[in-house]
Amino acid sequence: MKPAALPRPDPFPASALPFLTLVLLVLVSLMPLRIPGYAAVTPQFALMGIFHWTVYRPALLPPILLFAVGSAFDLVTGAPLGLSALVFLLAKAAVLRQRQFFVRRQFAFVWFGFTLTAAGAIALVWVIGSLFNGVLLDPRPVLLQWVLTVAFYPAVSWCLQRAQRLFLP
Amino acid sequence: MRVAAPLKAIGSRFALPLLIIASAVLIVLNKADSGLFERIRTPFVDAVEPVLAFFARPAATLDAVTERVESAVALYAENQRLKEENQRLLHWQHAARTLLAENQRLKALLNFAPDPPASFVSARVIAHSGGSFVRSVLINAGRVDGIARGQAALAGEGLAGRIAEVGERTARVLLLTDLNSRVPVLLDTSRERAVLAGDNSERPRLLYLPARAEVKIGERVVSSGHGGVFPPNLPVGVVAAIEDGIVRVEPYVELSRLDYLRIVDYGLSGVLPQPVPPKTRERRSKSAEPEPPVEEMP
Structure with missing residues (x-):
C-alpha cells in the first residue's frame, strides 16, 4: 500500500480558521504576562480578529460563534456574562455596515477603520463598567488599552493574512 | 429541505440583532443575580483549566528568561x-x-489562647482578567486542594487578595485593587483602623479613616482582623500618597507580576455572609467612623 496515493486528510476544515484564530487571540489576552501594569491595559486581541475576519471573510465568523466566544471569555475573566459578546457583536455589526469602504483598500485605511472600531468597543466596555459598578472608572488605563490595541493590530492582521493565504481558498 | 432554506435565511438575517439583545439582557441579569452565573462560571473555568494552564506556561517561561537576564546584569x-x-x-x-x-x-x-495553626496551598496563576472591569486572577487549585471562599492569598511579602470563587480545580482570587475588594486594615504606627478599598487603580484607597487620624506617607498598613476573614497583622502595603484627603496605599505585592500565590487557611473562613448584602456606599464626608464594616462579598 502506498500512503502517498491516499488523499491527504484535512486536519480541520479551512472555514474554521477564523474561529480557531479568534480562540487563539482570546487565549493570548488571558496569558498572565508579568509585565508591570499590563493586566489593566491588555490589548483587545479578540477585537482585532473580529475586525479582520469581518472585513475579509464575514461569512466565516457568524454571530453565534462571536456570542459563544465572547461568553466564554467573560466566564474566564469574571466580567459580567454578556459583556464581551455584546462588544464583539456590535463591533461586527458596525464593521459590516462599513465593509465596502475597507475591502480592496490600502492597509492604512483599514487600520484607521480599526482605530475607530476599537475606540467604540473599548469606550463601550468602560461605559458599561462604570454603569455596572455605579462609579466612574479611571479612563486613563482605558485610553492606554486603546492605544496598545491599535498598535498591535498591524502585526496581528499580518499573521491572520498569512494564515488566510495559506489555508483559505 | 425546502422549508429549511428560507428559515435558515431568516435565522442568519436576524441572528445578529437578536444575539445583541440577548447579550444586553444577560448583562442586566448579571446585575440582578450574580449567584446564578457563578454556578455556570466555576464549572466552565474548571473545564478549560488545562488549556489556560498550557497557555500560561510560555508566559512563565518568558518571565523566567527575562528575570535571569536581569539578574545576570x-x-x-x-x-x-x-x-x-x-x-x-x-x-x-x-x-x-x-x-x-x-x-x-x-x-x-x-494563659493566652493561641491562634489556630494555619495551613497553606501554593498555586500557579493561570489567567488574568484584563481590561477596565475586574482585577482578578485564576489559580490552578480548587476545592479538591482545600481552597475555600474567603481564604487569604499571599505572595511573598504580603497580602494579594482573597478567594472569591471556588471550582473543583480552579479558584478566582479577587485582588486588593479590584473595585469590590474591601479589607479591614490597621495603620501600624498610629493604630488607626480603616477599610482598604480597591477602585481598579493600582493603588487602593483607605475608607472610613477617622477625621482626626494623622496618617504619614510610608506608614505600614496591615490587616486588622476585623470581620473575621483575615487574621490580624498580615502585611498589606504602605501609605503611598495623600491627595485631597484620599489616602492611597501601595500594596507590598506587585499585583501585576503574580506567578505563584500561597492560599492560606487560617481556619477563619466561612464568616463571609452568603446572601449578598446591599452594597455599602462610600461616604463622601470624612466623618469619624468608629466601626469598620464587616467585609462583604461583591
Whole structure:
C-alpha cells in the first residue's frame, strides 16, 4: 500500500480558521504576562480578529460563534456574562455596515477603520463598567488599552493574512 | 429541505440583532443575580483549566528568561545589596529570637489562647482578567486542594487578595485593587483602623479613616482582623500618597507580576455572609467612623 496515493486528510476544515484564530487571540489576552501594569491595559486581541475576519471573510465568523466566544471569555475573566459578546457583536455589526469602504483598500485605511472600531468597543466596555459598578472608572488605563490595541493590530492582521493565504481558498 | 432554506435565511438575517439583545439582557441579569452565573462560571473555568494552564506556561517561561537576564546584569550590585541585607537580617533574627522567647513566656503567664495553626496551598496563576472591569486572577487549585471562599492569598511579602470563587480545580482570587475588594486594615504606627478599598487603580484607597487620624506617607498598613476573614497583622502595603484627603496605599505585592500565590487557611473562613448584602456606599464626608464594616462579598 502506498500512503502517498491516499488523499491527504484535512486536519480541520479551512472555514474554521477564523474561529480557531479568534480562540487563539482570546487565549493570548488571558496569558498572565508579568509585565508591570499590563493586566489593566491588555490589548483587545479578540477585537482585532473580529475586525479582520469581518472585513475579509464575514461569512466565516457568524454571530453565534462571536456570542459563544465572547461568553466564554467573560466566564474566564469574571466580567459580567454578556459583556464581551455584546462588544464583539456590535463591533461586527458596525464593521459590516462599513465593509465596502475597507475591502480592496490600502492597509492604512483599514487600520484607521480599526482605530475607530476599537475606540467604540473599548469606550463601550468602560461605559458599561462604570454603569455596572455605579462609579466612574479611571479612563486613563482605558485610553492606554486603546492605544496598545491599535498598535498591535498591524502585526496581528499580518499573521491572520498569512494564515488566510495559506489555508483559505 | 425546502422549508429549511428560507428559515435558515431568516435565522442568519436576524441572528445578529437578536444575539445583541440577548447579550444586553444577560448583562442586566448579571446585575440582578450574580449567584446564578457563578454556578455556570466555576464549572466552565474548571473545564478549560488545562488549556489556560498550557497557555500560561510560555508566559512563565518568558518571565523566567527575562528575570535571569536581569539578574545576570545586576549580579554584582545585587550581591552587595544582599550582603548588606543579610547583615541587617541577622541582627533582626537575633532580636526576633529574644522577642519570641519573651513573648512565649508572657503568653504562658497570661494563659493566652493561641491562634489556630494555619495551613497553606501554593498555586500557579493561570489567567488574568484584563481590561477596565475586574482585577482578578485564576489559580490552578480548587476545592479538591482545600481552597475555600474567603481564604487569604499571599505572595511573598504580603497580602494579594482573597478567594472569591471556588471550582473543583480552579479558584478566582479577587485582588486588593479590584473595585469590590474591601479589607479591614490597621495603620501600624498610629493604630488607626480603616477599610482598604480597591477602585481598579493600582493603588487602593483607605475608607472610613477617622477625621482626626494623622496618617504619614510610608506608614505600614496591615490587616486588622476585623470581620473575621483575615487574621490580624498580615502585611498589606504602605501609605503611598495623600491627595485631597484620599489616602492611597501601595500594596507590598506587585499585583501585576503574580506567578505563584500561597492560599492560606487560617481556619477563619466561612464568616463571609452568603446572601449578598446591599452594597455599602462610600461616604463622601470624612466623618469619624468608629466601626469598620464587616467585609462583604461583591
